[in-house]
Amino acid sequence: MKRILFVEDDLSLINGLSFAVKKQGYEIDVARTKLEAEGLWPKGKYDLAILDVSLPDGSGYDLCREIRRTSKMPVMFLTAADEETNIIMGLDIGGDDYITKPFKLAVFLSRLNALLRRSENFSQRETELNSNGIRVRLLQGEVYKNGLPVVLTASEYKLLRLFMENPDIVLSPEQILSKLWDCNENYIDSNALTVYIRRLRTKIEDNPANPQNIVTVRRMGYKWNTGN
Structure with missing residues (x-):
């Protein structure tokens, strides 16, 4: 059974969402403060x-x-602010999705289920990827660069897998989005994808300003470059 950590101080929202999440068949632990969540x-x-x-x-x-220091589990933000700067900040620090208040319960549940489904789908194959000094242990969900561990978020990990499993193939933004996210989830757009790719480059490239692994192919998309 999937377990969810819900950190929220609004009691009415806690009661409503907790009931709905449990009806989906998930376990949920609630924390009303940052300190309680840290425990x-x-x-x-x-x-x-x-x-x-x-x-x-x-x-x-x-x-x-703090979570990202040791874990790559998916993180969804609930926020009353929908300004682009707040959204980008949430993605940059390791968030995988965001939803702004007020929101419809059906939309919230759809996105929650999608995050859990995508996370599960990308952890099923028992194999290993190696390219350009990057090693991905798929069964363990571990990533190494030149032998040193790299901590990735769930979205970064999924992106890296997609690129490395399709070496030297140009993937358009639309192809990437369709592979990683359900086609009807229009809340994920090319701007968010750009943020994810920039964030991933900072962790796996020797020089993120001049990427050699994930290269941009002008007017076409991106590809994992093996030098071929």
């Missing part, structure tokens, strides 16, 4: 974290940064 998540294995951005004793952004 919960290291003790349990969670498949997804849902973080309110504004907490009484801190920020969901800060909590996400």
